[in-house]
Amino acid sequence: xxxxxxxxxxxxxxxxxxxxxxxxxxxxxxxxxxxxxxxxxxxxxxxxxxxxxxxxxxxxxxxxxxxxxxxxxxxxxxxxxxxxxxxxxxxxxxxxxxxxxxxxxxxxxxxxxxxxxxxxxxxxxxxxxxxxxxxxxxxxxxxxxxxxxxxxxxxxxxxxxxxxxxxxxxxxxxxxxxxxxxxxxxxxxxxxxxxxxxxxxxxxxxxxx
Amino acid sequence: xxxxxxxxxxxxxxxxxxxxxxxxxxxxxxxxxxxxxxxxxxxxxxxxxxxxxxxxxxxxxxxxxxxxxxxxxxxxxxxxxxxxxxxxxxxxxxxxxxxxxxxxxxxxxxxxxxxxxxxxxxxxxxxxxxxxxxxxxxxxxxxxxxxxxxxxxxxxxxxxxxxxxxxxxxxxxxxxxxxxxxxxxxxxxxxxxxxxxxxxxxxxxxxxxxxxxxxxxxxxxxxxxxxxxxxxxxxxxxxxxxxxxxxxxxxxxxxxxxxxxxxxxxxxxxxxxxxxxxxxxxxxxxxxxxxxxxxxxxxxxxxxxxxxxxxxxxxxxxxxxxxxxxxxxxxxxxxxxxxxxxxxxxxxxxxxxxxxxxxxxxxxxxxxxxxxxxxxxxxxxxxxxxxxxxxxxxxxxxxxxxxxxxxxxxxxxxxxxxxxxxxxxxxxxxxxxxxxxxxxxxxxxxxxxxxxxxxxxxxxxxxxxxxxxxxxxxxxxxxxxxxxxxxxxxxxxxxxxxxxxxxxxxxxxxxxxxxxxxxxxxxxxxxxxxxxxxxxxxxxxxxxxxxxxxxxxxxxxxxxxxxxxxxxxxxxxxxxxxxxxx
Numbered sequence: 198x199x200x201x202x203x204x205x206x207x208x209x210x211x212x213x214x215x216x217x218x219x220x221x222x223x224x225x226x227x228x229x230x231x232x233x234x235x236x237x238x239x240x241x242x243x244x245x246x247x248x249x250x251x252x253x254x255x256x257x258x259x260x261x262x263x264x265x266x267x268x269x270x271x272x273x274x275x276x277x278x279x280x281x282x283x284x285x286x287x288x289x290x291x292x293x294x295x296x297x298x299x300x301x302x303x304x305x306x307x308x309x310x311x312x313x314x315x316x317x318x319x320x321x322x323x324x325x326x327x328x329x330x331x332x333x334x335x336x337x338x339x340x341x342x343x344x345x346x347x348x349x350x351x352x353x354x355x356x357x358x359x360x361x362x363x364x365x366x367x368x369x370x371x372x373x374x375x376x377x378x379x380x381x382x383x384x385x386x387x388x389x390x391x392x393x394x395x396x397x398x399x400x401x402x403x404x405x406x
Numbered sequence: 407x408x409x410x411x412x413x414x415x416x417x418x419x420x421x422x423x424x425x426x427x428x429x430x431x432x433x434x435x436x437x438x439x440x441x442x443x444x445x446x447x448x449x450x451x452x453x454x455x456x457x458x459x460x461x462x463x464x465x466x467x468x469x470x471x472x473x474x475x476x477x478x479x480x481x482x483x484x485x486x487x488x489x490x491x492x493x494x495x496x497x498x499x500x501x502x503x504x505x506x507x508x509x510x511x512x513x514x515x516x517x518x519x520x521x522x523x524x525x526x527x528x529x530x531x532x533x534x535x536x537x538x539x540x541x542x543x544x545x546x547x548x549x550x551x552x553x554x555x556x557x558x559x560x561x562x563x564x565x566x567x568x569x570x571x572x573x574x575x576x577x578x579x580x581x582x583x584x585x586x587x588x589x590x591x592x593x594x595x596x597x598x599x600x601x602x603x604x605x606x607x608x609x610x611x612x613x614x615x616x617x618x619x620x621x622x623x624x625x626x627x628x629x630x631x632x633x634x635x636x637x638x639x640x641x642x643x644x645x646x647x648x649x650x651x652x653x654x655x656x657x658x659x660x661x662x663x664x665x666x667x668x669x670x671x672x673x674x675x676x677x678x679x680x681x682x683x684x685x686x687x688x689x690x691x692x693x694x695x696x697x698x699x700x701x702x703x704x705x706x707x708x709x710x711x712x713x714x715x716x717x718x719x720x721x722x723x724x725x726x727x728x729x730x731x732x733x734x735x736x737x738x739x740x741x742x743x744x745x746x747x748x749x750x751x752x753x754x755x756x757x758x759x760x761x762x763x764x765x766x767x768x769x770x771x772x773x774x775x776x777x778x779x780x781x782x783x784x785x786x787x788x789x790x791x792x793x794x795x796x797x798x799x800x801x802x803x804x805x806x807x808x809x810x811x812x813x814x815x816x817x818x819x820x821x822x823x824x825x826x827x828x829x830x831x832x833x834x835x836x837x838x839x840x841x842x843x844x845x846x847x848x849x850x851x852x853x854x855x856x857x858x859x860x861x862x863x864x865x866x867x868x869x870x871x872x873x874x875x876x877x878x879x880x881x882x883x884x885x886x887x888x889x890x891x892x893x894x895x896x897x898x899x900x901x902x903x904x905x906x907x908x909x910x911x912x913x914x915x916x917x918x919x920x921x922x923x924x925x926x927x928x929x930x931x932x933x934x935x936x937x938x939x940x941x942x943x944x945x946x947x948x949x950x951x952x953x954x955x956x957x958x959x960x961x962x963x964x965x966x967x968x969x970x971x972x973x974x975x976x977x978x979x980x981x982x983x984x985x986x987x988x
Binding site: 200201203204206207208209210211213214216219220223226227 | 957960964969970972973974976977979980983
């Protein structure tokens with residue numbers, strides 16, 4: 198049995214035995230750096246998690262863990278500068294979060310939220326969009342831009358992101374202490390006619406934008 | 407009142423649409439001023455109704471004798487290359503004025519194509535007519551003779567050779583680009599072995615052949631190209647990648663080497679162009695000028711030359727020479743004694759250790775008196791085993807103790823099998839697993855503890871559960887049977903006591919008396935220990951562990967709900983295998 202498999206078995210057993218730190222250590226030895234990073238993150242060992250994320254080729258994850266959880270924006274910037282990541286949007290969110298943490302005057306919040314909304318509205322990879330949404334909401338909470346949080350959730354809902362409505366509702370209860378009421382999702386009105394039946398010279402119908 | 411917005415918009419009848427065929431607006435339009443517009447019509451239907459009308463065929467561009475004037479040889483050569491690539495220029499003439507740097511390229515081609523090509527390289531187009539060159543306006547019909555002032559007399563220009571144009575245009579520096587699959591390196595013979603050795607190390611095919619170089623141009627070198635001053639002979643090494651391309655780093659290194667010239671092979675080997683350079687004329691058109699085996703176009707370092715191959719190419723592996731004083735000697739049949747190597751002795755030296763779990767403990771003689779006090783009531787008492795020695799003892803457990811005790815020397819298992827070293831120590835030099843087994847001889851029956859002052863071995867067949875240290879003989883057991891049953895059993899025992907050898911009695915089914923006798927014997931502790939004592943899964947795990955089959959032992963612990971020991975054994979197995987590979 199190869200080494201990595203043995204170490205993965207060891208990690209699973211350590212997890213069952215209630216020793217997640219040992220499990221994370223074995224995963225790191227086995228080269229499963231992403232999983233090791235997730236384990237360290239759950240344990241609150243943010244810097245260890247960031248190191249594993251860097252080894253796993255996820256500098257954006259490492260940067261977010263450093264700036265948002267460990268409170269070290271300079272380390273986050275260093276990680277992003279040293280490696281090329283996979284997602285410009287997530288990188289932008291991390292860098293904006295660094296600006297906020299360092300007290301930069303006029304960080305590019307709106308541009309960042311706009312980029313996240315565009316990502317959520319598109320057909321991009323689910324995992325990347327899910328993370329971008331989560332980080333953007335955290336950034337919005339940090340900067341008290343609840344309007345932007347609403348826009349991000351709205352983009353996720355329109356983009357058909359799974360569970361977006363539930364996450365929005367839960368966030369509204371937790372942060373705004375209010376129940377979320379959403380309008381019905383876009384659908385054809387009852388008196389609407391199919392496009393081919395509409396005479397372009399007939400102006401008696403209701404105006405529509 | 408009708409809704410003004412409910413009217414349908416009717417299309418304008420065709421006969422009321424203005425027709426511009428005659429350049430006039432609507433027939434009764436008072437603003438008609440007779441302004442003539444071009445023949446292009448917007449209303450195809452209206453045009454189709456006119457008698458005799460039909461769609462106009464596109465007018466082909468006139469073919470003229472076009473001459474381009476260029477301020478540099480490079481521009482002229484680029485124009486020529488592109489004209490030929492477009493299928494024209496077979497009758498091209500290269501012309502030079504009596505003085506000045508200008509170059510003229512004259513040929514027959516469509517006017518629009520010629521205009522475009524000339525303008526693209528920054529030249530000026532002229533149309534030849536009547537032995538004079540008339541400047542072209544760049545648009546519209548070709549210039550009519552006498553329409554513009556001047557006109558250059560064609561007789562003032564003299565013919566020049568295309569090779570001369572190539573020489574003057576020279577080479578331009580280009581990026582190395584994508585590495586090719588083949589390259590030819592020209593070098594002197596004394597530099598060949600080093601290149602061959604490096605190429606063979608990279609897995610390339612190498613062949614060599616002598617080549618004679620003769621000057622290609624007669625004039626002095628211009629621009630970035632060099633010139634071969636005299637006939638010379640060099641070695642040509644052909645490097646070929648087995649699959650894929652040549653290593654880019656090798657090509658870069660060769661390009662920076664002043665003693666070699668690395669060339670890309672073009673047009674089946676008829677043209678060798680130094681890497682990093684290119685002529686304004688495409689390779690296939692240059693190759694048409696080659697009048698020998700091949701041409702070399704290179705920078706100032708090597709120059710341009712005509713190449714003539716000498717002999718046949720042969721495998722260059724033979725050029726890799728052996729080191730000096732490296733004779734071949736027979737390996738067998740020598741009477742000399744074998745070489746004795748001085749190797750360092752294996753030592754146990756201190757090493758950093760942090761968080762290493764305890765697999766076993768080495769106890770001194772008097773520690774046994776303290777052990778019951780430590781382990782009585784402790785979970786380890788159920789699984790720990792003790793191997794007693796002469797004045798030292800080994801305490802361990804299947805899967806490791808995994809706990810620090812207050813007595814003894816904590817040990818870690820380095821394997822394979824039951825080989826231990828104190829925690830905080832390691833071997834020096836580091837010994838692979840197979841060597842450890844061979845050196846120390848640990849196996850299923852012998853455990854070895856390697857200490858700085860020496861190694862101690864324990865006979866594992868003498869192992870006993872640790873609780874035997876404080877658990878003595880059992881108290882007497884009073885079997886609670888009725889008096890009549892005891893008397894019956896005693897009588898049966900007397901009757902069945904054998905006196906003489908008798909034939910083996912037929913097997914009798916177990917009777918109540920025999921079952922009760924066995925039960926009494928077990929309670930009283932009488933009777934022989936069974937040869938095949940019932941073994942537990944923990945014994946199987948221990949056997950697998952001392953045999954070195956750690957994954958099997960780990961699987962047993964995992965299956966029986968001891969994940970911590972399973973994890974420890976899996977990790978030990980992974981680390982032992984990794985240490986072995988290192």
